[in-house]
Amino acid sequence: MRKPLVMGNWKLNGNNQMVKELIEGLKSELATVTDCDVAIAPPSMYLSQAELLIQGSKIALGAQNADVNIQGAFTGETSAAMLKDVGVHYVILGHSERRTYHKESNELIAKKFAVVKAAGMTPVLCIGETEAENEAGQTEAVCQQQLDAVLNALGSDAFNQAVIAYEPVWAIGTGKSATPAQAQAVHQFIRQHIAKHDAKVAEQVIIQYGGSVNADNAAELFTQPDIDGALVGGASLKADAFAVIVKAAEQAYKA
Numbered sequence: 001m002r003k004p005l006v007m008g009n010w011k012l013n014g015n016n017q018m019v020k021e022l023i024e025g026l027k028s029e030l031a032t033v034t035d036c037d038v039a040i041a042p043p044s045m046y047l048s049q050a051e052l053l054i055q056g057s058k059i060a061l062g063a064q065n066a067d068v069n070i071q072g073a074f075t076g077e078t079s080a081a082m083l084k085d086v087g088v089h090y091v092i093l094g095h096s097e098r099r100t101y102h103k104e105s106n107e108l109i110a111k112k113f114a115v116v117k118a119a120g121m122t123p124v125l126c127i128g129e130t131e132a133e134n135e136a137g138q139t140e141a142v143c144q145q146q147l148d149a150v151l152n153a154l155g156s157d158a159f160n161q162a163v164i165a166y167e168p169v170w171a172i173g174t175g176k177s178a179t180p181a182q183a184q185a186v187h188q189f190i191r192q193h194i195a196k197h198d199a200k201v202a203e204q205v206i207i208q209y210g211g212s213v214n215a216d217n218a219a220e221l222f223t224q225p226d227i228d229g230a231l232v233g234g235a236s237l238k239a240d241a242f243a244v245i246v247k248a249a250e251q252a253y254k255a
């Protein structure tokens with residue numbers, strides 16, 4: 001069985017004091033958790049500070065993006081090598097906010113995926129359909145296209161020791177989570193699609209759900225067999241709410 005991974009995507013939130021207080025809160029709330037992997041992805045500005053603060057805890061460090069280039073004249077970017085250098089373990093790639101606001105294509109995201117893996121970190125590939133695509137019955141087609149960009153460029157082995165986050169765009173920040181059954185159906189589709197290439201890779205790949213996960217709806221989502229944790233936005237900014245989600249994932253894993 002897959003050990004769940006619950007990761008907080010802090011997005012563009014935080015300051016020195018908040019980073020310190022939130023991580024101290026998480027360390028005390030999560031001190032007894034053993035059967036769920038936990039990560040936080042603060043803004044890149046605060047990664048080094050967070051790395052110092054999580055010392056001695058089981059919390060791993062994540063980043064929200066990486067540039068496709070390793071070094072050189074690319075003003076304003078952060079490379080995978082730099083992220084690795086400051087202690088990052090997971091790198092979120094292809095988040096819908098980057099696809100929308102930064103026009104990131106499936107092809108660019110596949111290249112970033114390769115760069116992050118080559119640097120020795122774990123990519124967290126975000127995929128998911130918009131509300132219009134959902135209503136048009138295109139959920140599986142969109143997810144397949146987003147997965148195929150990586151599968152075709154890098155092969156199914158790329159998903160060995162990688163994470164996929166199914167985040168329906170209509171559920172992000174809206175308070176309208178997918179139902180456990182809705183999410184499970186897509187997660188199963190994702191796993192089966194990868195299994196067509198390699199059953200072993202499909203069996204081990206962590207598939208998180210993301211989109212309005214909170215302390216109230218997490219436990220039911222985690223009862224589903226193909227939901228292996230969550231990528232949490234808003235609720236990851238409060239230590240107590242995030243801890244409830246982590247403990248719900250741990251409970252479901254132990255059950």
Ligand SMILES: O=C(CO)COP(=O)(O)O
Nearest residue numbers: 009172173211212233234
């Ligand atoms: O985008 C998300 C995580 O990457 C989800 O955000 P919310 O949990 O705020 O809906």
